Amino acid sequence: xxxxxxxxxxxxxxxxxxxxxxxxxxxxxxxxxxxxxxxxxxxxxxxxxxxxxxxxxxxxxxxxxxxxxxxxxxxxxxxxxxxxxxxxxxxxxxxxxxxxxxxxxxxxxxxxxxxxxxxxxxxxxxxxxxxxxxxxxxxxxxxxxxxxxxxxxxxxxxxxxxxxxxxxxxxxxxxxxxxxxxxxxxxxxxxxxxxxxxxxxxxxxxxxxxxxxxxxxxxxxxxxxxxxxxxxxxxxxxxxxxxxxxxxxxxxxxxxxxxxxxxxxxxxxxxxxxxxxxxxxxxxxxxxxxxxxxxxxxxxxxxxxxxxxxxxxxxxxxxxxxxxxxxxxxxxxxxxx
Numbered sequence: 648x649x650x651x652x653x654x655x656x657x658x659x660x661x662x663x664x665x666x667x668x669x670x671x672x673x674x675x676x677x678x679x680x681x682x683x684x685x686x687x688x689x690x691x692x693x694x695x696x697x698x699x700x701x702x703x704x705x706x707x708x709x710x711x712x713x714x715x716x717x718x719x720x721x722x723x724x725x726x727x728x729x730x731x732x733x734x735x736x737x738x739x740x741x742x743x744x745x746x747x748x749x750x751x752x753x754x755x756x757x758x759x760x761x762x763x764x765x766x767x768x769x770x771x772x773x774x775x776x777x778x779x780x781x782x783x784x785x786x787x788x789x790x791x792x793x794x795x796x797x798x799x800x801x802x803x804x805x806x807x808x809x810x811x812x813x814x815x816x817x818x819x820x821x822x823x824x825x826x827x828x829x830x831x832x833x834x835x836x837x838x839x840x841x842x843x844x845x846x847x848x849x850x851x852x853x854x855x856x857x858x859x860x861x862x863x864x865x866x867x868x869x870x871x872x873x874x875x876x877x878x879x880x881x882x883x884x885x886x887x888x889x890x891x892x893x894x895x896x897x898x899x900x901x902x903x904x905x906x907x908x909x910x911x912x913x914x915x916x917x918x919x920x921x922x923x924x925x926x927x928x929x930x931x932x933x934x935x936x937x938x939x940x941x942x943x944x945x946x947x948x949x950x951x952x953x954x955x956x957x958x959x960x961x962x963x964x965x966x967x968x969x970x971x972x973x974x975x976x977x978x979x980x981x982x983x984x
Contacts, residue, residue: 798917
């Protein structure tokens with residue numbers, strides 16, 4: 648246990664008293680800050696008086712430390728600022744700039760850490776890195792390299808002449824766009840708590856879903872009975888996350904081998920988020936059965952015949968399993984929208 652503290656030194660002044668410094672209860676920087684406020688409150692401007700008050704009020708332990716740090720001089724022979732700096736450097740030695748730069752360069756964004764929080768931490772670490780005029784460049788590089796989110800990182804790397812300010816704007820905008828897109832549907836929640844649970848679907852007039860993809864294929868629209876045996880394909884049933892079944896044709900060894908691939912570019916997720924960044928309102932359009940919204944011409948239909956347990960059927964609309972379907976669908980959607 649600590650020895651019982653000596654009674655505080657009372658200096659006859661206009662405002663309060665000065666306690667001696669206790670390195671267990673407070674920090675030296677905080678103590679000198681309070682002392683400076685004390686000087687201002689009591690109109691003590693003389694540096695000699697400020698030094699005398701500090702030396703008489705700091706306490707025996709701290710005065711002995713000042714004497715050791717000042718040797719061979721005595722504390723009273725040094726200026727007030729010199730004494731304050733001696734104790735500060737002793738209790739808060741300046742970190743090695745090499746060590747701090749190592750910490751700076753190895754700092755990565757943590758899971759669920761906001762971009763603004765990540766950058767604030769980088770700024771704090773950089774205090775003793777001695778980067779000077781190159782600080783903004785170093786912050787930019789650490790933000791890009793340590794963001795730990797692939798879509799944001801790729802977008803930042805693709806920006807020519809990227810500055811730290813611009814990198815910060817783009818990263819925070821994409822982060823906010825992701826959050827807005829997630830919140831648009833209320834985030835993750837139980838079906839019983841969904842605010843749209845009583846809404847009526849505009850496709851089937853039933854409640855409980857919003858334009859949910861219907862697995863039932865209307866024979867008169869999607870499929871047509873076919874007796875041509877020359878182009879039949881087996882079916883590949885795909886179970887979707889909602890437990891419904893999507894029927895695809897196995898075209899990989901037939902039309903996908905000989906047809907010309909439509910290489911229309913499919914937008915990447917990070918490009919879509921970048922497009923959404925800065926938006927204020929968002930709308931989700933869900934096309935039921937996707938590719939099968941597109942009608943095939945008469946000549947193409949005979950090549951996508953499928954063989955089922957109920958006989959041969961040819962698709963009237965673009966089926967799943969055709970290699971060019973994504974490109975054809977994307978081109979059509981972009982032309983419409």
